[in-house]
Amino acid sequence: MRRNMAYSAKPSHLLLFVFFLSSLESILATTREGEALVKWKNSLAPSSFLDSWSLTNLDNLCNWTGITCNSAGSVSEINLSEKQLDGMLSEFGFTSFPNLNNLTLAYNFFSGPIPPAIENLTQLQYLDLSFNYLDGPIPFQVSHLQRLLILNLSQNALQAPNWSHFSPMPFLRILDLNSNHLASNFPEFISNSHSLAILDLGYNNFTGDLVREFTNLQNLETLYLDENSFEGPFPPDVFRLSKLKHLRLSGLLSELETLDLNSNFFEGPLPSNIFKLSKLRYLSLWGNNVSGSISNDIGLLSELETLDLNSNIFVGPLPPNLFKLSKLKILSLYKNNFSGFISKDIGLLFELETLYLGSNFFEGPLPPHVFRLSKLRDLGLRDNRNLFQGSIPIGLGLLTNLRYLSLFSNDLSGYIPSEIGNLKLLKVLELGSNQLTGPLLKIVSNLKNLIYLGVSGNSLSGNIQSDLWKYNDHPTLEYINLSGNHFTGELPTTICNVTSLLLLDLSNNELSGALPNCFGNLADRLLYVNLANNQFRGTIPTTFSRSCQLKYLNMDNNEFEGLLPPSLENCKHLRILDIGNNKIGGTFPSWLYVLGELEVLVLQSNKLYGTISGRSIEDPFRKLRIVDLSNNHFTGHLPIQYFKNMKSTDNLYSYQLSTAVFSFHYEAAVSLIVKGTEYEVANNLHIYTAIDLSCNKFQGEIPKVTGELKWLALLNLSHNSLTGPIPSLLRNMKELQSLDLSSNQLTGAIPPQLTALTFLEVLNLSGNHLSGEIPQKGQFSTFNNDSYLGNSALCGSPLTKKCANTASPPQEVGNVDEDDAGDELTWEAILMGYGCGLICGLSSAYIVLKLGKPWWFVRYVEVLQQKLMKRCLKKGTGRPIRT
Numbered sequence: 001m002r003r004n005m006a007y008s009a010k011p012s013h014l015l016l017f018v019f020f021l022s023s024l025e026s027i028l029a030t031t032r033e034g035e036a037l038v039k040w041k042n043s044l045a046p047s048s049f050l051d052s053w054s055l056t057n058l059d060n061l062c063n064w065t066g067i068t069c070n071s072a073g074s075v076s077e078i079n080l081s082e083k084q085l086d087g088m089l090s091e092f093g094f095t096s097f098p099n100l101n102n103l104t105l106a107y108n109f110f111s112g113p114i115p116p117a118i119e120n121l122t123q124l125q126y127l128d129l130s131f132n133y134l135d136g137p138i139p140f141q142v143s144h145l146q147r148l149l150i151l152n153l154s155q156n157a158l159q160a161p162n163w164s165h166f167s168p169m170p171f172l173r174i175l176d177l178n179s180n181h182l183a184s185n186f187p188e189f190i191s192n193s194h195s196l197a198i199l200d201l202g203y204n205n206f207t208g209d210l211v212r213e214f215t216n217l218q219n220l221e222t223l224y225l226d227e228n229s230f231e232g233p234f235p236p237d238v239f240r241l242s243k244l245k246h247l248r249l250s251g252l253l254s255e256l257e258t259l260d261l262n263s264n265f266f267e268g269p270l271p272s273n274i275f276k277l278s279k280l281r282y283l284s285l286w287g288n289n290v291s292g293s294i295s296n297d298i299g300l301l302s303e304l305e306t307l308d309l310n311s312n313i314f315v316g317p318l319p320p321n322l323f324k325l326s327k328l329k330i331l332s333l334y335k336n337n338f339s340g341f342i343s344k345d346i347g348l349l350f351e352l353e354t355l356y357l358g359s360n361f362f363e364g365p366l367p368p369h370v371f372r373l374s375k376l377r378d379l380g381l382r383d384n385r386n387l388f389q390g391s392i393p394i395g396l397g398l399l400t401n402l403r404y405l406s407l408f409s410n411d412l413s414g415y416i417p418s419e420i421g422n423l424k425l426l427k428v429l430e431l432g433s434n435q436l437t438g439p440l441l442k443i444v445s446n447l448k449n450l451i452y453l454g455v456s457g458n459s460l461s462g463n464i465q466s467d468l469w470k471y472n473d474h475p476t477l478e479y480i481n482l483s484g485n486h487f488t489g490e491l492p493t494t495i496c497n498v499t500s501l502l503l504l505d506l507s508n509n510e511l512s513g514a515l516p517n518c519f520g521n522l523a524d525r526l527l528y529v530n531l532a533n534n535q536f537r538g539t540i541p542t543t544f545s546r547s548c549q550l551k552y553l554n555m556d557n558n559e560f561e562g563l564l565p566p567s568l569e570n571c572k573h574l575r576i577l578d579i580g581n582n583k584i585g586g587t588f589p590s591w592l593y594v595l596g597e598l599e600v601l602v603l604q605s606n607k608l609y610g611t612i613s614g615r616s617i618e619d620p621f622r623k624l625r626i627v628d629l630s631n632n633h634f635t636g637h638l639p640i641q642y643f644k645n646m647k648s649t650d651n652l653y654s655y656q657l658s659t660a661v662f663s664f665h666y667e668a669a670v671s672l673i674v675k676g677t678e679y680e681v682a683n684n685l686h687i688y689t690a691i692d693l694s695c696n697k698f699q700g701e702i703p704k705v706t707g708e709l710k711w712l713a714l715l716n717l718s719h720n721s722l723t724g725p726i727p728s729l730l731r732n733m734k735e736l737q738s739l740d741l742s743s744n745q746l747t748g749a750i751p752p753q754l755t756a757l758t759f760l761e762v763l764n765l766s767g768n769h770l771s772g773e774i775p776q777k778g779q780f781s782t783f784n785n786d787s788y789l790g791n792s793a794l795c796g797s798p799l800t801k802k803c804a805n806t807a808s809p810p811q812e813v814g815n816v817d818e819d820d821a822g823d824e825l826t827w828e829a830i831l832m833g834y835g836c837g838l839i840c841g842l843s844s845a846y847i848v849l850k851l852g853k854p855w856w857f858v859r860y861v862e863v864l865q866q867k868l869m870k871r872c873l874k875k876g877t878g879r880p881i882r883t
Contacts, residue, residue, distance in 0.1 A: 029098075033075045034058040036093030037067075044087030049080075070099055077102040081128070088112035089134075094120040102126040106152070110134060114158075119144040128152040130176065138177075140165035143189060152176040154200065160184035168192035178224065179203040186213045186230075193217075200224040202248060210235035222246040226273065231255075248273075255279055257303075263287040270314075275300045284308040286332070296321045306330040310356065313337055323348050332356040334380060342387075344369045351375060358382035358406065364389055371395035382408035382430070390414060392436075397422040408454070409433040416460075421446035432481065433457040440482075444468055452479040456505070463489035464511055469498055476500060483507040483530065490514070496521055507532040507554065514538030523548045523571065532556040532578070539565075540579075546570045556602065557581040564589045571595070578602040580628065588612040588634070593620040593642075604630040604692065611636030621645060630716065631695040638698050638717065640706050643691055690714035694740065697721060702741075707732045718742040718764065726770075728753040736760055742790075743767040750794075755780050766790045773803045 034055065041053045052064045062069035068077035076099050086109040094117040103121065106128045113136030114129065121127075124145050134156040142151070143166040151172060158180040166189035169175075175190065178200045185208035190199065197219050206228040214220070214237040223238070226248040238247070245265045256277050262284055269292030270285075281303050290312040298307075299321025307325070310332045317340030318333075328349050334356040342362055347369025355373070358380045364387040370376075376399050381387060388410050396405070397419025405423070408430045415438035416431065426447050432454045439462040440455060464487050468474065477498055483505045490513030491506075501522055511534040520543030523529075532554045539562035540555065548571040561583040568574070569591040577595075580602040587610035592601065601624060612634055621627075622645050689712045698720040707729030709715070715733070718740045725748035726741065736757050742764040749772035750765065760779045764787055771793030774780065785798050795803040 030061055030073055031058060032096050034061045036096035037061075037064070037075075040092045043091035044085055047083065047085055049083040049085070068102075072099075074099040076100060077104075079104040080108065081105070082107040085109065086111075089115055089118075094118055097121060099123055101147075104128040105132065107131045112136070114139055114142065114153075116141040118142060121145060122147070124148060126150045129156070131155040134158055137161035140167075143167040143169055146170065148172050150174040153180065154178035156180050158182065163187040163189060168194075171195055174198040176200045177204065182206060186210060191216055195219055197243075198222040201228065202226040204228055206230060212237070214238055214241060217241065218243070220244055224248040258282040260284045261288065262308075266290055268292070270294065272297065277301065279303055281327075282306045285312060286310040288312055290314065293317075294319050294322065298322050299324045301325065302327070304328060305351075308332040309336065310334045311336075315339070318342065320345065325349070326351065328352055330354040333360065335359040337361060339363070342367055342370075346370055347372045349373065354378040356380040357387075358384060358408075360384060362387045366393060368393070368395050371398045373399070375401060377401050378404040380404070380406045381410065382406045383410070385409070385411045388412055392417055392420070392431075394419045396420065399423065400425070402426055403449075404428045406430040407434070412436060414438075416440060416443055418443060423447065425449055427476070428452045430454040431458070436460055438462075442466075445473065448473060449476060450474055451476050453477070454479070454481040455485065456481045457484040459486060461486040461488070463487070464506075464509075465489050465492050469494040474498065474500075478502045481505040482509065485509055487511060491516060491519070493518060495519070498522075499525060501526050503528040505530040506534065509534055511536060515541050517541045517543055520544040520548075520565070520567065523550045525549060528552040530554045531558065534558055536560060539563075540584075541565065542567050544568050544570050548572070548574075550574050551597075552576045554578040555582065559583060561585065566591055569594055573597055575623075576600040579606070580604040582606055584608060588629075597623055599623050600626045602626070602628045603632070604628040606632055609633035609635070612639035612642070619645065626690045628690070628692040629696070630692045634693070634696040634698060636698065637700040638693060638703055638706075638722070640691075640703050640709075644705055644708055689735075690716075692716040694718040694720070699723070701725075702727055702730075702746075704729050706730060709733055711735050714738045716740040718744070720744055722746060724748070726751055726754075726765075730754060731756045733757065734759070738762040740764040741768070745769060747771070749773075750775055752777070763787045770794050774799065 037053055038055055041050050044050075049065055052060070057064070061067060061075070062073060066078055066080040066083070067075055068079070070076040075097055078100065079102065081104050085105070088111060090112060092115070094115065100121050101123050103124060104126065107130070109132065110129070111133040114134060116139040118139065119141035122145070125147050127145065127148060128150065130152045131154070134153070135158060137159045138153065138161050140161055146167075146169065148169055149171055151169075152174065154176040155178065158177075160182040163184060166187065168189050170193065172193045173195055175193070175196060176198070179202070181204070182201075183205035186206060190196070191213050194216050196217055199217070199220060199222065202224040203226070207230065210230055214235055218241065220241050221243050223241070223244060223246070238244070245267065247261070247266060248271065257279055259277065259280060260282065263286065265288065266285070267289040270290055272295060274283075275295065275297040278300065280301050283301070283304060284306065286308050287310070290309070291314065293316035294314060296319040298319055302325065304325050305327050306329060308330065311334065314333070314336040316338065318338060320343065323343055323345035326348065329351050331349070331352060332354065335358070338360040340363060342357070344367040346367060350373065352373050353375050355370075355376060355378070359382060362384050366381070366387050371393070379399065379402060390412070391414035392407065392412055394417045397417065400422060402423045403425050405426060405428065409432070412431070412434040413436065416436055420429070421443045424447070427449050428451060429444075429447065430452070433456065436455070436458040437460065440460045444450070444453060445466065445468060469492055478500055479502060481503070484507070487506070487509040488511065491511065493516040496516055496518035499522065502525060504522075504526060505528070507530045511531075514537060518541070520541040523544050524547040527549055528551060530552070533556065535558065536555070537559040540560055542565040544550075544565065544567040550571045551573050552575065553571075554576070556578045557580070559582060560579070563586040564579065564584055566589070572595065574595050575597050576599060578600070581604065584603070584606040586608065588608060590613075592598070598621060608629070609632065620642050624643060624645065627643055689709070691709070691712060691714070694716045695718070698717070700722065701724030702717065702722060704727050706715070707727060710732060712733055713735055715736060715738070719742070722741070722744040724746065726746055728751035730736075730739075731751070731753035734757070737759050739760060739762070744767070746765075746768040748770065750770060752775045754760075755775050755778035758778060763780075763783050766786065766788060767790040770788075770791040773796040774788060774794055776797060783798065788794050788799055795801045
């Protein structure tokens with residue numbers, strides 16, 4: 001029995017013994033660390049900062065100056081920065097600190113070499129020996145510290161080792177070797193230390209080329225190579241470092257002729273040392289965040305031929321010495337914050353071929369000396385409203401070599417001077433968004449080489465009949481934007497001869513008459529046509545061939561009649577089709593289903609009638625995002641099932657074309673009418689969806705498939721003859737922001753499940769036969785009386801009618817996703833038409849095409865507030881209401 005008891009006690013004794021050994025080892029380790037520190041202290045010059053370092057104070061090791069311990073009492077950090085310590089590292093006990101992760105000895109007087117034994121600090125993550133007097137080669141054993149995140153050896157007298165012995169350091173984030181005596185080629189191990197974010201090799205004597213050294217350093221944010229002796233071609237991989245924010249190159253490549261730092265994230269002022277690159281011929285900082293003013297030292301770059309500072313945030317006046325760069329051919333200062341007057345000395349830049357001063361804050365007048373620059377080919381002065389005084393300077397006619405001229409948005413007034421007709425080589429003429437008056441086309445008829453003509457947003461007038469439409473006179477004309485003027489007359493048949501056209505915008509004028517039937521033939525090349533808001537009449541041309549390239553067709557708000565031509569079925573690339581506000585008749589064109597790229601379909605306010613039935617096509621309207629069929633005479637059941645594929649998309653509506661002369665870019669946007677104010681949403685168009693079937697004669701119940709439209713933002717079914725209850729499945733339309741079911745014959749209670757629509761900002765259920773208590777949760781607590789008027793059996797807030805003392809309808813919403821809880825509203829309520837006397841139709845959106853350089857807007861669905869007549873008249877209303 002005793003033997004058993006003794007045997008069972010052995011494990012506990014063993015545990016006690018192990019614990020004792022562990023404690024003893026910890027004590028011994030702490031003692032070894034303390035003794036090593038004291039030994040090193042004794043090798044240094046005496047310092048009062050280390051008075052706490054004493055063998056009699058070992059029990060208090062973790063409170064010694066500069067010492068931090070881990071939870072086991074072992075030294076984890078030694079930080080003696082700025083303690084005026086003097087001595088060497090040779091007596092430091094590198095083998096005595098198995099848990100050390102931070103060794104910081106910066107800003108002292110340490111001298112001598114870095115001992116190779118430093119490799120024994122295997123847990124080290126931070127090593128900072130900067131601002132000392134260390135010398136000798138950097139030992140390759142430093143690279144064995146594979147856990148290092150930061151290595152700072154700057155401001156010493158260290159020499160270059162044989163870098164081929166160094167290993168890559170995979171976790172190293174910061175390497176600072178600045179201001180030493182490192183004379184060698186670029187260290188090889190750096191190129192494979194992939195995690196580097198900050199690399200500073202400045203103020204050394206590095207040599208050799210850098211052609212392939214930065215390929216793998218894609219995490220670099222800061223790169224300082226200044227004041228070295230690198231040579232050879234500039235490293236092209238620097239331009240591929242997408243995260244780079246800070247770059248210092250002064251002193252690098254004294255023979256440098258080209259410095260191109262386009263489209264990065266550089267910020268701060270222009271480094272003054274850049275002006276020491278005396279052989280520089282090409283300097284481009286386009287598309288960064290460089291700020292401050294330009295130093296007058298810019299004049300030191302006497303060989304400079306190209307200076308491109310486009311799209312930064314420079315400020316202040318232009319330095320006088322800028323105009324002494326007599327070899328300058330390209331000067332682009334577009335889109336900055338420059339100010340002040342432009343010196344008459346600009347006329348001294350006799351070699352100048354390109355001058356872009358647009359989108360700044362220069363003050364005028366523009367010195368006439370500019371017109372002496374006889375070699376000038378490109379002149380961009382857009383968006384400088386204080387640069388001009390009234391009219392277009394007639395001196396522009398002296399620049400007979402011009403091929404590009406942009407005076408967009410400068411508050412210019414008066415006639416276009418006839419001298420512009422002297423610019424025979426002009427390819428781009430952009431005069432949009434000014435206050436110009438008088439005729440245009442006689443002047444333009446002299447410009448035989450035009451590619452782009454943009455005069456939108458002026459008050460120009462005259463008959464559209466012109467030699468402009470003669471192909472022999474304008475064989476290169478591709479873009480015409482005459483929108484927003486007062487042009488009159490009919491389109492001549494000769495327009496069909498201009499087969500080079502890609503874009504034609506004649507919207508918002510006073511044009512009339514029928515379109516030539518041959519007009520459809522132009523679509524074999526035309527991509528964009530906007531004829532909205534004119535007085536065109538007759539039928540739409542029927543000559544769209546199988547080669548049709550149209551992507552955008554807008555004929556809104558004219559007097560077109562007849563049927564939609566079936567030949568439009570050939571336009572397989574069509575993405576936006578707007579024939580709203582015309583007199584188009586017939587039934588819903590079934591061939592529309594085959595337009596697989598169609599995203600926006602607007603047929604509102606026409607004379608279409610009958611039921612909408614789908615072809616036997618498996619996937620109708622697979623890309624449709626906005627459909628407006630409001631204010632027609634459609635009957636039968638709601639055709640929701642044909643639009644059930646509506647969803648957001650990652651396919652942004654954008655297009656870009658570049659030529660040797662200019663680049664052309666557009667992107668689509670949604671403009672929302674929010675409390676009477678127009679807001680433009682460009683970036684989110686791909687997630688915006690809307691259905692407007694209001695002001696028709698649809699009957700029957702709202703189909704349950706409506707609840708499957710999970711991406712829908714706007715649903716307007718008002719002013720129809722819909723019956724039955726509101727489907728509770730509408731709660732699944734989580735993105736819904738506006739719901740209008742007013743002026744129907746809906747019955748039953750308002751489903752409490754609709755309170756799950758956390759983005760719902762506009763609700764109109766007025767003019768129905770709904771009954772019961774109004775739900776009070778979620779967004780329903782924000783709606784006012786207007787949302788419910790004309791439902792005599794409804795009760796509860798916000799109506800004044802109280803509910804009877806009966807059991808209230810349940811307010812709980814089952815299966816509400818947790819992700820819905822707490823969602824905040826992203827924009828304010830879109831104003832909808834309430835009641836039978838107000839506007840029906842898609843009241844919250846229209847699309848904008850934005851075209852840039854030349855910059856202008858093509859609007860293709862007129863805002864409802866600009867309509868003169870209401871879209872639909874309900875029974876009992878005697879006259880239209882003007883808005």
